[in-house]
Amino acid sequence: MNQRNKILKEVLIITLVSLIIGLIVNSVNPKGIPLVRDDSDRFKIDSASVQGSENKQVEKVKTKEGFVKPQNIPVETAKKLFDENVIFIDGREDFEFKEGHIKGAINIPYKEFYPKSPEEKQKMLGDIGKEKTIVSYCGGDDCEISIDNAYEMAKIGYDDVKIYIGGYREWNELGYPVNK
Amino acid sequence: MNKILTNKYFLFLLRLILGVVFIYASLDKLYNQEEFSRAIYNYKFFPEIFINIFAIVVPYLEIICGILIITGIYLRGSSLIITLMLFFFIIALTQAYIRGLDISCGCFSLETVSNKSDILQRIIEDILLIIASIIVFIQSIKSKTINNKEKVNE
The missing domain is CATH 1.20.5 (Single alpha-helices involved in coiled-coils or other helix-helix interfaces)
Structure with a gap:
């Protein structure tokens, strides 16, 4: 040989x-x-979420790791929650956030958030209670940090995290309130 | 220079470094495969269908090659696999680095490598490691060839 x-x-x-x-x-x-990795439902809007904020009664799904699975929501639900003064968290970087964001949103850049310990993550989120509804978003529907950020928050105990898949791009195009 | 490259202690040192790095790198991946699979996914480099198989096999490939390269068993095969793995890591990291420079939507997230200077550092480390593994591979072929010739002469 x-x-x-x-x-x-x-x-x-x-x-x-x-x-x-x-x-x-x-x-x-x-x-x-x-x-085989299945990410096909990563961007899929959760049909149960379309009814809007009443979906608080919707049964919460737990992941096998034991935290409540964040729910993907469409723009209608996001707008309803916005009108109810729910907290919006923008996962993009600081400079992108400054260029324009959903009105009143808080900037928690995923890049800074992800590597931190649970205690430090909690510190970054300040006094937002674990029971509060949070809407996580980023640039738009080709952007994943809204999802990643939402899961990081869910992992430290936030049990009502929504992911607004359409993101800033869709929100801005629809002429909804923004800060620029 | 050639003397250094063929020096058995120097070669053993290279094998030891490569082995330890690969065994160490595999441990974290073995412990958290889901996160490793996510990290590969975020590189947007591999076809999705292969990502999990890759995440399942690579840590074992690393640990087995790490052990083999230190012990010298299957040295040619293990050093070749390590060279190929490093080659792929360098390509994946480089394309992440280049694409990272064009980020304008904040859409790109790398979980294991959080910023550009980290990626650059990883690329440089991997280039040094691939040089070491190529040296080990070439020397292992040469020494086998010499051994075989000696056997023939006997």
């Missing part, structure tokens, strides 16, 4: 062993992940 074949054989054996061990451990590990 020439050298190239031997190297190839070694590579194949190592890869196969890793694959087999990985698959076996993943299947018995309670924290194991599905073989």
